[in-house]
Each structure stands twice: as C-alpha cells, then as structure tokens.
Amino acid sequence: MRQTENGMFGENPFKLGIFSPNCSGGMAITTVPERWDASWGNNVKLAAVLDNVGIEFVLPIARWAGYGGSTDFQGSSLETVTWATGILAKTKTLTVFATAQTAFFHPLVAAKQFATIGEIADGRFGLNVVCGWNQPEYEMFGLKLSDSHDERYALGSSWLNVMKKAWSKDGPFDWKDSFFNIKNGQCSPKPFLNDLPPIMNAGSSAQGQSFAAQNCDFLFTVMLDIPSGSEMVKNIQAISKREYQRMIDVFTTTYVVCRPTMSEALEYHHHYAVDHADWPAVDKLMELMGMHAHSFPRDQIASLRTHFAGGHGVYPLIGDPDTVADEIERIAMAGFGGISMSFVNYLKELPFFIQEVIPRLENKGLRIPTKRQI
C-alpha cells in the first residue's frame, strides 16, 4: 500500500510544486530589492497559499553555505528537516519534502527523524535523497566528495537500504558494508501507517537516473529542452520497467516569470537576470556545478549563464499566461508528471500564476478544476 492520501499520488494528472523557498534568493541570483527573503514568516505565508489552492508540494534545498557575490546567494537557509516539520504543523493538505544529504545524515538518525515527521504529517511528508555534488560543503564537514559518481550513488543505495531496514524490521538488526557498520540498529516509531513516504532523487547523471529508477517514486531532473526531456523520460521509465519491474514518475524543475503580456515578462526577466544579476554568485555556482555535477552538459553550461541568474539554470517559463500554460502543456506531453517552480518573489508573483495559469491548465485537462482561495 502507498500513502494514497499524499498529494504526490493524488488525482491531478500534472502535479505542481514550489522549490527552494527556504533559501535566501530562492533560485534567482539577483540583487533586485524584491528578491526572496527566506524568513520563517514568509515561508509560513507561502505555505498557507499553497495549502489553500491545492498545489501539491513544496521542496526545500539543503544548503550549508552561500555562493558569495553581493547577496551571498542562498547564504541563509532554513534547515530542511526542522523547516518541513514546522510547515507540516501549519498546513493541512500540502506535501512537504525534507532533503537528506546521504553523506551528512547517518541513516539511523534520518530514519528516526522521518518516522517522527510522518506522525506530525499524517501522510503528507516526502523524502528527497541527495547524493552530493557541492564540494565546499563536504570540506565544511571535513569529508571528501568522491570523484566517482558510482561511489556517490552506491553510498546512496546503502543509505536508503539501511533506512528501509530500520523502518521495516521489528527487532534490532546488524548491518555491515563499505559505508556503514551497525550493531543492533533499530527505529521506533515506524513510518506513518507502516508505509514508506514518497521518495524522490534529484540527479541527472546516468548513475543518478539509475539509482532513482531502482529506488525512488520520483526522479527530479534538469531539462535543457523539450525534445531531449522527452527522450530522457522514455529512457528512465524503460530502465525502471525493464531492470527493476517498477514505474517511476519523472519531474523537472522550472523558474517562472509570468506577466500579463509577453513583453512585460521579458522586460522583467532582463531587469533581474541581466541588468541586476549577482554575477560573481552566478559564476561561483556555475563553476561548482560544472566541476562536480552532471546536471548540465559541460560544453553547454556557459551558454546558460542568464538562465543561471534567472533561476539556477533550470528550464525557464517566461511569458504571458497563455504562453506559460502552453509551455507547461508541452512539458506534460513530453511525459513529465509534474514540475517544481520558483519565482523571484514567491509571495508577490504566485497569486497571478494561480489566477491566470492554473485555470488554463484545468481547461487543458492537466489539473482537475477546484475552487481556490488565495
């Protein structure tokens, strides 16, 4: 049995979520004064809006250090497990993810944290497993980021298997492999209704995709364009079915600039992501991602500089409501089950998206019509 009450498994054909509101700047690397202030108060206000309008999920970024520049982009961030626990206590329908970095959280600590969250969440918790790329954070913890993606994801598998064992085994258990040496491991309480929460992995490398195909309900991956995104979804779902006899849903991440007209949207994008980009922070992020992550092809990453300033390099949804809704429809037709979205200022910009774009998605059959109260 899955946690069917969790919105990630709910009835909307195409799911929507919000990404990175726990981090200063959100996903936009800009100096404009309205850039996102990731205060607790703002996060609670945002969560209330999401809860009221039936957006399925909110996903934080686990970040321990910023990227410098004049804004120190993402330099202030609310820790994801404590953040998720508080947001869950304040909401009623929203799925709230916490992010666990496999190198920094012992799986038995994580198993207990997430079983506890499950009780608070009444089945609305989701787990994002992150297998690592940000080398300065590893140095901060005195750890070495493995150069081998195989090893990073082997640790991820072992970590997840220890957690699942702790969640499913009634008595104590021992565990020994090259990553963990556990004697009399145990975890009580067990997850909510003895069932696993939705588990997602975010990774674009072949190893990341294969790890998700084997272990996760959702893969979040970066999409450069719709044709390559469509190919990627087909490949991942084929691997999952052929090699692991299971289904996986693939989501991608986007940033949104939606305005009444196309020219207003383009002008605002140019304003915050070109004229007022925090370029030193953009370059720092791109350098680190280029060196240690496979999210973006190395030969193409330089061409994405404006999109990094606009929203961390992920897929841009820029335009009037018709254009944005059409683009989301193309993403759905490519086989993706949903998207995460970010805005320069989530609280100021989301109401327009909810009023103008969501009804268009409903008309396209991508969302079930609902009454909304913003």
Ligand SMILES: Cc1cc2nc3c(=O)[nH]c(=O)nc-3n(C[C@H](O)[C@H](O)[C@H](O)COP(=O)(O)O)c2cc1C
């Ligand atoms: C939607 C999404 C969420 C992510 N969340 C985090 C995070 O919270 N913390 C982090 O360090 N990395 C995060 N990542 C980075 C990935 O976990 C992964 O390390 C990165 O995509 C590189 O993996 P790869 O080289 O296997 O493609 C995220 C990536 C995506 C696409």
